[in-house]
Amino acid sequence: MQRKAFQALLILVMTAMMLGACSPAAAPQKATLPDVITVGVVEPLTGDFAVFGKQGEIGAELAIQDINDMGGIKSMGGKKLKIVVEDAGGTPDTATLATQDMITKNHPTAILGEYISRFVMAASAVTDRNKVILIADALVPQITQMGRQYLFRPGPTASDHGALAYHFVMDTAKATGVSIKTLAFLNEDSANGLANTLGATTAALTDKIPVVSSIEYSYDITDATQIVQQLKTANPDAIISTPYFNDGIVLAKAFKEAGYYPKFIAGAGACGYVDPDSIKALGSAAEGLSMTYSYNPAKNTPQNNKFVSEYKAKYGVIPTEGAGMNYYGAMTLYEALEYSGTNFPNDPLNADNLRASFLALDLKSGPAEETYPSNEIKFDATGQNIHPGVIVMQVQNGQPVVVYPPDEAQAKPIFPNPYYKAQ
Numbered sequence: 473m474q475r476k477a478f479q480a481l482l483i484l485v486m487t488a489m490m491l492g493a494c495s496p497a498a499a500p501q502k503a504t505l506p507d508v509i510t511v512g513v514v515e516p517l518t519g520d521f522a523v524f525g526k527q528g529e530i531g532a533e534l535a536i537q538d539i540n541d542m543g544g545i546k547s548m549g550g551k552k553l554k555i556v557v558e559d560a561g562g563t564p565d566t567a568t569l570a571t572q573d574m575i576t577k578n579h580p581t582a583i584l585g586e587y588i589s590r591f592v593m594a595a596s597a598v599t600d601r602n603k604v605i606l607i608a609d610a611l612v613p614q615i616t617q618m619g620r621q622y623l624f625r626p627g628p629t630a631s632d633h634g635a636l637a638y639h640f641v642m643d644t645a646k647a648t649g650v651s652i653k654t655l656a657f658l659n660e661d662s663a664n665g666l667a668n669t670l671g672a673t674t675a676a677l678t679d680k681i682p683v684v685s686s687i688e689y690s691y692d693i694t695d696a697t698q699i700v701q702q703l704k705t706a707n708p709d710a711i712i713s714t715p716y717f718n719d720g721i722v723l724a725k726a727f728k729e730a731g732y733y734p735k736f737i738a739g740a741g742a743c744g745y746v747d748p749d750s751i752k753a754l755g756s757a758a759e760g761l762s763m764t765y766s767y768n769p770a771k772n773t774p775q776n777n778k779f780v781s782e783y784k785a786k787y788g789v790i791p792t793e794g795a796g797m798n799y800y801g802a803m804t805l806y807e808a809l810e811y812s813g814t815n816f817p818n819d820p821l822n823a824d825n826l827r828a829s830f831l832a833l834d835l836k837s838g839p840a841e842e843t844y845p846s847n848e849i850k851f852d853a854t855g856q857n858i859h860p861g862v863i864v865m866q867v868q869n870g871q872p873v874v875v876y877p878p879d880e881a882q883a884k885p886i887f888p889n890p891y892y893k894a895q
Contacts, residue, residue: 501818502817502818502819503818503819503820503821503822505548505549505551505820505821506551506821508551508552508553508554509545509548509551509552509553509554509581509809509821510553510554510556510578510579510580510581511532511536511553511554511555511556511580511581511582511583511584511802511805512555512556512557512558512574512575512578512580512582512583512584512604513528513529513532513533513555513556513557513558513583513584513585513798514557514558514559514560514567514570514571514574514583514584514585514586514595515528515529515557515559515560515585515586515587515794515798516559516560516561516562516567516587516588516591517529517557517559517560518559518561518562519561519562520562520691520692520716520717520718521562521587521588521716521717523717523747523749523794524587524588524717524743524793524794525559525560525585525587525794526794527747527791527792527793527794527795527798528584528585528587528609528794528795528797528798529557529585529798530783530786530787530791530795531783531791531794531795531796531797531798531799531802532555532584532585532798532799532801532802533555534779534782534783534795534799535779535798535799535800535801535802535803535806536553536554536555536802538778538779538782538839539553539802539803539806540552540553542839545806545809545810545813546810546813547809547810547811547812547813547814547817547820548809548813548820556574556578556580558570558571558573558574560585560586560587560588560591560595563591564590564591564593564594564595565594567586567588567591567594567595568594568595568597568598570595571583571586571595571598571599572598575598575599575602575604580604581604581605581809581821581826582604582605582606582607582805582826583599583604583605583606583607584607584609584798584801584802584805585607585608585609585798586606586608586609586610587609587610587794588610588664589610589611589612589614589615589630589662589663589664590612590662590663591610592606592608592610592612592615592623593612593614593615593618596608596615596618596620596623597620599620599622599623600620600621600622600623603622603823603824604622604823605622605623605624605805605808605823605826605827605830606620606622606623606624607624607625607626607801607802607804607805608623608624608625608627609625609627609794609797609798609801610625610664611627611628611629611630611633611664611667611668611741611742611766612629612630612663612664612667613629613630613631613667614663616854616855616856617854620855621827622823622827623855624804624830624851624855625855625856625857626797626800626801626804626840626844626849626857627766627797627800627801627857627860627861628766628845628857628860628861628862629667629671629856629860630664630667630668630671630714630740630741631667631668631670631671631674632671632860632862633668633671633740633741633742633764633766633862634667634668634669634670634671634672634673634674634675634712634714634740634741635671635672635674635675636740636764636862636864636876637668637672637712637738637739637740637762637764637864638655638671638672638675638676638712638738639675640738640762640764640864640875640876640885641655641710641712641736641738642679642681643876644736644876644885644887645710645735645736645887648885648887648888650735650736650887650888651709652681652709652710652735652736653681653682653709654681654682654683654684654707654708654709654710655672655676655681655682655683655684655708655709655710655711655712656683656684656685656686656687656703656706656708656710656711656712656734657669657672657673657683657685657686657687657711657712657713658686658687658689658699658703658711658712658713658714658723659687659688659689659713659714659715659741660688660689660690660691660714660715660716660719661688661689661690661691662691664714664741665688665691665714665741666688668712668714668740668741669686669712669714669740671740672712672740673686684706684707684708685702685703685706685708687699687702687703689719691715691716691718691719692718692719693719693722694722695722695726696719696722696723696725696726697726697730699723699726700723700726700727700730700732701730703732703734704730704732707734708734709734709735709736710734710735710736710737710738711734711736711737711738712738712739712740713737713738713739713740713745714739714740714741714743715739715741715743715744715745716743716744717743717744717747717749717750719744720739720743720744720745720750721744721750721753721754724745724750724754724757724758724761725754725757727757727891728756728757728891731891733889733891733892733893734889734892735887735888735889735892736762736887736888736889736892737760737761737762737889738762738763738864739761739762739763739764740763740764741763741764742763742764742765742766742793743763743793744763745758745761745762745763745867746758746761746762746763746765746792746865746866746867746872747763747792747793747872748789748790748792748872751867751870751871751872758867758870759867759868759869759870759890759891760866760867760868760886760889760890760891761866761867761889762864762865762866762867762875762885763864763865763866764862764863764864765792765793765796765845765862765863765864765865766793766796766797766845766861766862767791767792767793767795767796767797767799767800767843767844767845767863768796768845768861768863768874768880769790769791769792769796769874770863770873770874770880770882771842771843771845771880773842773843774842775803775838775839775842775843776842776843779791779796779799779843783795790872792865792872796843799843800840800843800844800849803838803839803840803843804830804833804835804840804849806839806840807833807835807838807839807840808826808829808830808833809826809829811829811832811833812825812826812828812829815829815832816828816829830851830855831851831853833849833850833851834848834849834850835848835849835850836848844861845861845862845863845880846859846860846861847859847861863876863877863880864876864877864885866883866885866886868883868886
């Protein structure tokens with residue numbers, strides 16, 4: 473009797489196992505999405521770099537507003553974005569702490585900003601550890617060479633900026649019949665300054681243009697008299713200079729006070745000289761100075777025209793580097809979120825799904841491409857956009873205008889510098 477009972481029980485167990493094996497697999501559980509998608513902005517809003525951080529904050533705010541006005545993330549049922557802002561302060565340590573604080577308190581899907589390259593390099597360790605997408609608006613090439621898995625940079629590198637500054641000087645000299653036979657390089661002593669100078673130096677060496685002087689200085693200088701004297705003694709035909717903000721003001725004023733100008737002073741690295749705050753601080757000393765930028769306020773597309781119009785209406789000036797980079801950075805995030813909602817509908821905000829979405833993007837149209845200086849955004853495996861876009865702006869009659877490349881220019885470059893006097 474017991475044997476029959478055991479056999480019956482065994483048959484029931486085996487039948488249940490067979491039925492279970494033959495039944496369809498359970499559908500993967502769909503993740504519950506938040507009411508709104510939180511986007512963090514961590515920028516230096518106090519300290520020496522605050523002018524750039526505030527521009528970045530404004531650019532991000534306008535982008536988030538425009539995304540929500542477009543209907544939010546349609547592939548996620550129209551989910552709207554919410555922006556949360558944190559001050560990165562003035563050092564890599566404060567930027568790291570601010571990033572950790574942002575993640576702990578607000579649990580953002582992604583973070584925009586940091587701006588200063590050494591801030592990005594430190595803070596990206598935090599975002600990677602917490603699996604939070606970081607969309608960086610800084611330029612040093614090493615940022616995307618550290619093996620970070622959740623870091624993306626839509627913008628170009630500092631080396632791209634330095635090379636373009638060189639080609640701008642040489643192409644414009646040729647077009648205007650001005651002879652440029654020697655160069656000098658001048659940069660603040662950060663990784664950003666060095667990378668810009670390296671990009672320009674590599675281009676000059678390729679063309680066998682002699683470099684008669686290369687000077688590094690601390691970005692917090694208050695007197696550039698000796699630097700200007702060194703350059704005057706070296707007597708280059710043109711100077712390629714990489715400043716931040718305050719040092720750019722000190723340098724430009726020193727050139728004006730000394731009455732010394734080579735044939736041209738070209739800025740590289742997307743900081744100083746040509747932004748509205750620099751022009752206001754420098755007055756006539758800004759006239760004729762140029763600077764490379766990772767954003768083109770003159771790009772004639774519907775989305776860019778909308779952004780420039782909104783920015784000018786609120787702040788009275790055109791957006792430049794910081795604002796433009798965070799605007800197209802946020803728009804790139806928008807495209808990745810839409811892709812993730814379509815292709816990973818069960819868990820679109822999962823960091824690995826979102827990372828895969830960034831890597832799958834090839835943007836040749838849409839709001840991100842329309843506000844980016846080149847005509848395409850596509851990331852390689854390191855998170856770097858393989859289609860860098862850089863333009864040159866110059867101060868003409870007290871206003872910043874795009875002068876290079878020629879097919880993007882609003883006006884022809886003033887070349888040589890208006891204060892240059894032939895010896």
